[in-house]
Amino acid sequence: MAFLKRSPWMIHYDGSSCNGCDIEVLACLTPVYDVERFGIVNTGNPKHADIFLLTGAVNEQNREVVRNIYDQMPEPKVVVAVGICATSGGIFRECYNILGGADKVLPVDVYVPGCAARPESIIDGVVKALAVLEEKRRALPPRARRGRRAEASAQGGNA
Amino acid sequence: MNVNAFLAAYGVRILSAALYVLLAPLFGGLLAGVDRRITARMQGRKGPPLLQPFYDVAKLFEKRRVSVNKLQNFFVVLFLVFLVFTGALFFAGGDLLLFIFAFTLAALFFISAAYAANSPYSAIGAERELLQMMAYEPMVLLTAVGFYMATGSFQVGDILFAKGPAVASIPALFLGFCYVLTFKFRKSPFDLSTSHHGHQEIVKGITTEFSGSSLALIEIAHWYEATFLIAFVALFFVWGGNPWSVLLGLGVALVVYFLEILIDNTFARVKWQLAIQSAWIVAGTTGFLNLLVLTLVQGGAGWLS
Amino acid sequence: MNRDTVRTVTAIEPLEALAVAQHRRLGGWRLVQMHGTRVDGATEVNYAYALDGALEILRARVPDGTAIPSITGIYFAAFHYENELQDLFGLKVTDLAVDYKGHFYKLKQTTPYRPDLGVEGIGSVEAPRVPMAEDAEPAATPRDAHGRPVPARIAEGITGNRTIVPFGPQHPVLPEPIHLDLVLEDEKVVEAIPSIGFIHRGLEKLVEKRDFVDYVYVAERICGICSFMHGMGYCLAVENTMGIEVPKRADYLRTVLAEMARIHNHTMWLGLVADAFGFESLFMHSWRVREIILDVFEEITGGRVIFSICRIGGLRRDVDERQIDLLMKALDRIEKELEPLVSAFTQEYSVVHRMTGVGVLSKAEAYELGALGPMLRASGWALDTRLLGYAAYDDLRFAPVVETAGDCMARTKVRIRETAQSIGLIRQAVAKLPPGEIAAPVKGTPNGEFMARVEQPRGEAIYYVRGNGTRFLERFRVRTPTFANVPALVKTLQGCQLADVPMLVLTIDPCISCTER
Numbered sequence: 003m004a005f006l007k008r009s010p011w012m013i014h015y016d017g018s019s020c021n022g023c024d025i026e027v028l029a030c031l032t033p034v035y036d037v038e039r040f041g042i043v044n045t046g047n048p049k050h051a052d053i054f055l056l057t058g059a060v061n062e063q064n065r066e067v068v069r070n071i072y073d074q075m076p077e078p079k080v081v082v083a084v085g086i087c088a089t090s091g092g093i094f095r096e097c098y099n100i101l102g103g104a105d106k107v108l109p110v111d112v113y114v115p116g117c118a119a120r121p122e123s124i125i126d127g128v129v130k131a132l133a134v135l136e137e138k139r140r141a142l143p144p145r146a147r148r149g150r151r152a153e154a155s156a157q158g159g160n161a
Numbered sequence: 162m163n164v165n166a167f168l169a170a171y172g173v174r175i176l177s178a179a180l181y182v183l184l185a186p187l188f189g190g191l192l193a194g195v196d197r198r199i200t201a202r203m204q205g206r207k208g209p210p211l212l213q214p215f216y217d218v219a220k221l222f223e224k225r226r227v228s229v230n231k232l233q234n235f236f237v238v239l240f241l242v243f244l245v246f247t248g249a250l251f252f253a254g255g256d257l258l259l260f261i262f263a264f265t266l267a268a269l270f271f272i273s274a275a276y277a278a279n280s281p282y283s284a285i286g287a288e289r290e291l292l293q294m295m296a297y298e299p300m301v302l303l304t305a306v307g308f309y310m311a312t313g314s315f316q317v318g319d320i321l322f323a324k325g326p327a328v329a330s331i332p333a334l335f336l337g338f339c340y341v342l343t344f345k346f347r348k349s350p351f352d353l354s355t356s357h358h359g360h361q362e363i364v365k366g367i368t369t370e371f372s373g374s375s376l377a378l379i380e381i382a383h384w385y386e387a388t389f390l391i392a393f394v395a396l397f398f399v400w401g402g403n404p405w406s407v408l409l410g411l412g413v414a415l416v417v418y419f420l421e422i423l424i425d426n427t428f429a430r431v432k433w434q435l436a437i438q439s440a441w442i443v444a445g446t447t448g449f450l451n452l453l454v455l456t457l458v459q460g461g462a463g464w465l466s
Numbered sequence: 467m468n469r470d471t472v473r474t475v476t477a478i479e480p481l482e483a484l485a486v487a488q489h490r491r492l493g494g495w496r497l498v499q500m501h502g503t504r505v506d507g508a509t510e511v512n513y514a515y516a517l518d519g520a521l522e523i524l525r526a527r528v529p530d531g532t533a534i535p536s537i538t539g540i541y542f543a544a545f546h547y548e549n550e551l552q553d554l555f556g557l558k559v560t561d562l563a564v565d566y567k568g569h570f571y572k573l574k575q576t577t578p579y580r581p582d583l584g585v586e587g588i589g590s591v592e593a594p595r596v597p598m599a600e601d602a603e604p605a606a607t608p609r610d611a612h613g614r615p616v617p618a619r620i621a622e623g624i625t626g627n628r629t630i631v632p633f634g635p636q637h638p639v640l641p642e643p644i645h646l647d648l649v650l651e652d653e654k655v656v657e658a659i660p661s662i663g664f665i666h667r668g669l670e671k672l673v674e675k676r677d678f679v680d681y682v683y684v685a686e687r688i689c690g691i692c693s694f695m696h697g698m699g700y701c702l703a704v705e706n707t708m709g710i711e712v713p714k715r716a717d718y719l720r721t722v723l724a725e726m727a728r729i730h731n732h733t734m735w736l737g738l739v740a741d742a743f744g745f746e747s748l749f750m751h752s753w754r755v756r757e758i759i760l761d762v763f764e765e766i767t768g769g770r771v772i773f774s775i776c777r778i779g780g781l782r783r784d785v786d787e788r789q790i791d792l793l794m795k796a797l798d799r800i801e802k803e804l805e806p807l808v809s810a811f812t813q814e815y816s817v818v819h820r821m822t823g824v825g826v827l828s829k830a831e832a833y834e835l836g837a838l839g840p841m842l843r844a845s846g847w848a849l850d851t852r853l854l855g856y857a858a859y860d861d862l863r864f865a866p867v868v869e870t871a872g873d874c875m876a877r878t879k880v881r882i883r884e885t886a887q888s889i890g891l892i893r894q895a896v897a898k899l900p901p902g903e904i905a906a907p908v909k910g911t912p913n914g915e916f917m918a919r920v921e922q923p924r925g926e927a928i929y930y931v932r933g934n935g936t937r938f939l940e941r942f943r944v945r946t947p948t949f950a951n952v953p954a955l956v957k958t959l960q961g962c963q964l965a966d967v968p969m970l971v972l973t974i975d976p977c978i979s980c981t982e983r
């Protein structure tokens with residue numbers, strides 16, 4: 003059964019954004035948009051998260067941080083790039099300290115356009131991400147091998 | 162003792178313990194679901210589907226586990242096993258004192274699991290969990306003593322058949338117990354070690370380092386825990402083995418749970434100093450006064466026996 | 467139109483800076499900001515001081531290869547600016563109180579304003595990053611949970627019951643990344659070491675590649691929360707450089723929009739701080755109230771957080787009767803819905819318990835450390851840049867909101883009262899709203915310089931532009947209030963409880979993307 007789709011937990015990180023998209027991500031949680039209706043919870047803890055919402059064009063210093071968060075998330079996981087900054091670097095593309103988008107550091111699964119991305123489109127992006135998440139779950143090796151493999155990789159990644 | 166006699170003597174007990182083991186997750190999960198919906202309503206939101214907690218746990222089993230070490234998972238399993246045992250003890254009509262110690266032991270396994278993870282957040286979470294235990298344990302023990310004073314027995318099986326509801330003679334203890342329930346249900350203002358909402362200075366505190374199936378087991382353990390805590394509250398109202406009194410108790414327990422949700426939504430998280438102080442003051446006043454009055458007025462233990 | 471008129475630019479010798487600083491300090495001047503500009507093969511270092519309405523810029527021309535003396539001994543708050551000068555201009559500053567040694571920001575391209583010195587991509591080569599440590603790192607560098615090196619001085623102190631807890635950059639109570647290494651003794655914070663640079667994009671330099679008219683859109687994206695005021699501040703600076711007279715109606719509408727942004731910001735802040743002390747339903751309800759004002763923004767400008775309505779010379783869109791009507795209704799609703807929230811914040815037992823007496827900043831400290839905005843006003847200073855009378859503030863009646871306790875509760879009260887004040891200001895402005903044009907034509911190109919000051923929700927922000935007669939500005943500089951409030955934050959964090967950290971961080975109302983640009 004695909005329960006992942008019914009209970010996606012997300013984590014949000016501001017990878018050098020202007021803040022606009024970040025408050026819109028937070029606004030998704032609040033009464034007007036209330037994503038908990040879909041079982042979406044903002045965990046704030048990478049180890050509990052399934053969906054990584056990344057905003058901003060990612061600068062040099064955030065490169066490691068973003069990777070670190072991604073590595074701490076258990077499989078299966080998806081990355082949603084929120085806002086034009088995260089999609090392509092947007093208005094900051096030519097700044098000297100900008101890498102130019104989330105996909106410069108992470109494999110991005112869904113791009114949400116907009117500057118700032120509207121809460122509706124963010125929710126839409128998350129829903130799209132759920133389909134990808136489900137595909138990734140199917141592609142995972144069977145349970146028996148799962149635990150051991152993950153533990154081995156965790157030892158490398160988390161030490 | 163032959164099988165028939167054994168069954169006659171213990172059949173009901175075994176049956177009710179078995180039912181507990183089977184049904185508690187269902188009840189606890191539903192309770193959590195209702196909780197989340199009511200909470201959402203109080204916050205001006207619609208909230209998740211009723212079965213959301215079950216989806217969450219099922220989802221967690223689908224995830225890979227990223228655990229820091231094996232010891233951690235071992236402790237989590239022990240935590241669950243002991244919680245189940247604690248509840249089974251209660252539903253089998255066992256000894257309240259044994260129940261409390263088994264409960265404490267389970268909590269200690271949980272704390273050990275968090276310590277084993279060796280991350281600053283979960284270590285601080287574990288530390289706070291210990292502080293919380295210090296805060297609520299005196300009250301819990303006093304409650305057990307209160308039950309004994311009121312009914313003349315520590316056995317849940319006997320308390321069920323007492324002559325009157327325990328709450329009649331230990332009302333203050335009942336209130337005090339409800340106060341510390343906030344710790345056990347991990348509700349604001351006493352959700353210091355971990356919070357249902359992920360916005361805390363120590364991230365998810367004691368549960369920070371658990372993921373996938375370990376986290377799912379912890380969730381299930383909490384359902385078991387919630388179930389027997391509700392039953393414990395109900396116990397205050399049961400007498401003479403009367404099924405209606407059981408229903409009454411259950412009703413009151415659910416009302417208490419609702420109030421916990423309300424409190425959760427109307428208080429900020431307090432700091433541990435205040436948490437401990439207030440819990441001890443409550444335990445001190447309600448507990449000792451109640452026991453004192455009981456001793457003086459009713460001339461000792463077993464008034465309802 | 468602008469009472470902020472007394473402004474002088476004086477040239478000084480680099481070494482004079484110290485004596486001047488001493489003198490200004492004794493005179494009670496505030497160090498407003500410092501910045502560098504590249505001019506004909508030398509770096510100009512500008513020191514801006516303010517006293518009431520007067521603004522003074524002292525300009526030292528520093529030839530390449532020369533060091534300048536640090537003024538952190540006199541104005542501690544200068545350490546930010548001086549470290550930035552080291553990072554961006556490759557300028558050596560001697561005797562810096564807190565020296566990040568050129569690693570204040572971790573840059574993709576070092577010293578971007580001195581491309582001749584800079585090395586491309588040094589950041590990816592794992593540059594040694596030693597915040598606040600005097601000496602080089604020891605061989606086995608202790609690292610925190612994020613794998614970042616822990617300063618040697620701190621690491622030595624980690625004995626017995628001392629632990630380091632990383633706070634951020636990713637942290638659930640922080641909408642934006644800032645990193646603090648908290649040295650804990652049990653639950654007590656002994657020391658807090660900030661490291662920033664997670665949002666440093668380098669958008670000030672983008673001004674060299676964007677037409678000055680189009681740059682408004684970049685300026686707005688300095689921060690998505692005060693986006694309107696950033697756009698406006700930039701426009702004010704350019705308009706003043708070019709001598710453009712903004713139509714009265716535009717001035718009034720700008721004021722209305724700015725105050726709406728303040729309401730948006732403060733209601734949002736109330737939610738975030740409630741979240742920081744674990745009061746989730748208060749967070750939800752505050753943000754519900756915030757949506758009311760966002761709806762009006764959307765109605766007027768088409769955007770919820772980024773508006774793109776400000777342009778040089780005025781506004782791009784007018785506001786009609788119906789929109790004004792909506793705005794007035796929204797204000798009534800906000801007033802009504804805020805009431806129960808306000809009583810929760812100021813009377814509810816656990817909230818009062820958490821906030822009263824926590825993070826106290828005395829009147830003297832607040833000024834010394836260069837705190838701004840509600841942070842400063844909560845410590846008893848009646849300083850508010852709006853009194854300078856930019857936009858339409860000169861025609862409106864208001865007095866700065868002041869509290870004296872200097873603790874978290876006082877800062878909360880200041881913001882609550884300011885929300886009410888903003889509602890009042892909007893009503894005044896709408897009542898007086900003059901008819902007419904909403905934009906003046908833009909002719910020519912900026913030639914000259916101007917430093918505009920704007921009171922943002924978080925405090926005074928500075929916009930400095932310098933044009934050279936082309937369509938591309940030579941230098942744009944913004945100094946935002948959070949930048950100035952960080953020293954005060956570090957002070958309040960010392961000796962606090964771990965549980966208070968999120969709340970203390972939030973009471974400065976941090977806006978990291980403003981700060982780092």
Ligand code: SF4
Nearest residue numbers: 020022085086087117
């Ligand atoms: S896409 Fe626009 S609103 Fe979003 S972070 Fe980037 S600049 Fe800000």
